[in-house]
Amino acid sequence: MIYLNGKFMPIEEAYVPVLDRGFIFGDGVYEVIPVYSRKPFRLAEHLARLQHSLNGIRLKNPHTNEQLHALIEKIIAGNAADDQYLYLHITRGVAKRDHAFPAGVSPTVFMMSNPLLIPPRELLLTGVPAITASDNRWGRCDIKAISLLPNVLLRQLAIDSGAMETILLRDGFLTEGAASNIFIAKNNVLLTPPKSHLMLPGITYDVVLELAQAHAISHEVREITEEELRTADEVLLTSSTREVMPIVSLDGKPIGNGKPGSMFNQLNQLYQQYKA
Ligand code: PDD
Numbered sequence: 001m002i003y004l005n006g007k008f009m010p011i012e013e014a015y016v017p018v019l020d021r022g023f024i025f026g027d028g029v030y031e032v033i034p035v036y037s038r039k040p041f042r043l044a045e046h047l048a049r050l051q052h053s054l055n056g057i058r059l060k061n062p063h064t065n066e067q068l069h070a071l072i073e074k075i076i077a078g079n080a081a082d083d084q085y086l087y088l089h090i091t092r093g094v095a096k097r098d099h100a101f102p103a104g105v106s107p108t109v110f111m112m113s114n115p116l117l118i119p120p121r122e123l124l125l126t127g128v129p130a131i132t133a134s135d136n137r138w139g140r141c142d143i144k145a146i147s148l149l150p151n152v153l154l155r156q157l158a159i160d161s162g163a164m165e166t167i168l169l170r171d172g173f174l175t176e177g178a179a180s181n182i183f184i185a186k187n188n189v190l191l192t193p194p195k196s197h198l199m200l201p202g203i204t205y206d207v208v209l210e211l212a213q214a215h216a217i218s219h220e221v222r223e224i225t226e227e228e229l230r231t232a233d234e235v236l237l238t239s240s241t242r243e244v245m246p247i248v249s250l251d252g253k254p255i256g257n258g259k260p261g262s263m264f265n266q267l268n269q270l271y272q273q274y275k276a
Pocket of ligand 1: 181
């Protein structure tokens with residue numbers, strides 16, 4: 001069962017007019033919220049980021065957080081799996097094609113939830129390969145925009161070369177992954193770039209930093225150079241759907257000893273405990 005503009009229905013029955021500005025311009029924003037044991041994880045933070053994205057595209061939130069929460073609870077209840085991945089999407093609505101904002105148009109609100117398929121254990125034991133690419137996205141990567149063409153193309157580069165993720169570099173510095181945030185470990189210090197307009201402020205990123213703080217893991221939030229990325233002891237990826245994952249090679253060259261390391265093991269264990 002999905003939610004579309006005030007109604008619950010099977011996904012097969014859900015249609016959006018072709019003039020929806022999401023379809024025509026990619027003019028909308030979204031959230032992906034993990035659901036563990038039927039409870040939305042970090043809901044307040046996801047809704048705050050949604051509001052940040054809506055502010056970024058100057059679209060008034062058509063719902064209060066209480067209304068969104070009630071809709072989310074209904075969607076979760078309407079799906080069989082206990083662990084789900086909830087997708088929430090708001091566009092500027094349906095209007096005659098014109099770049100300028102339309103007047104008097106209601107936003108399109110869509111929500112669906114699917115079983116959450118976290119990475120299989122084997123991948124956490126072996127780690128996964130990644131590649132690097134130049135970050136050619138726009139200057140507002142902090143907005144979780146549905147217009148994901150650069151991210152789609154960048155991620156496909158990884159898939160085409162048998163890797164799991166594309167790690168992005170802008171002007172010689174690490175930004176994030178095509179669909180994830182990136183941490184490195186060097187000499188037992190966890191490092192990650194500071195939030196800026198050049199990356200999505202990840203909810204999992206925040207959780208990992210909080211866990212590091214709470215468990216006295218040395219950490220620093222600062223710019224990371226390409227050189228530091230390539231010579232890191234460990235590289236980790238975080239996202240709502242992939243949690244914390246170890247990256248063990250970059251562009252075909254091993255990271256550290258080419259195996260998931262102690263920083264990954266510790267943070268993954270803490271994350272698994274925290275989410276339970
Ligand atoms: N993507 N950076 C980008 C570009 C992302 O697309 C994502 C997540 C993240 C991680 O953010 P979070 O920890 O809040 O999931 C960082 C989601 C999962 C997606 O588009 O499917």
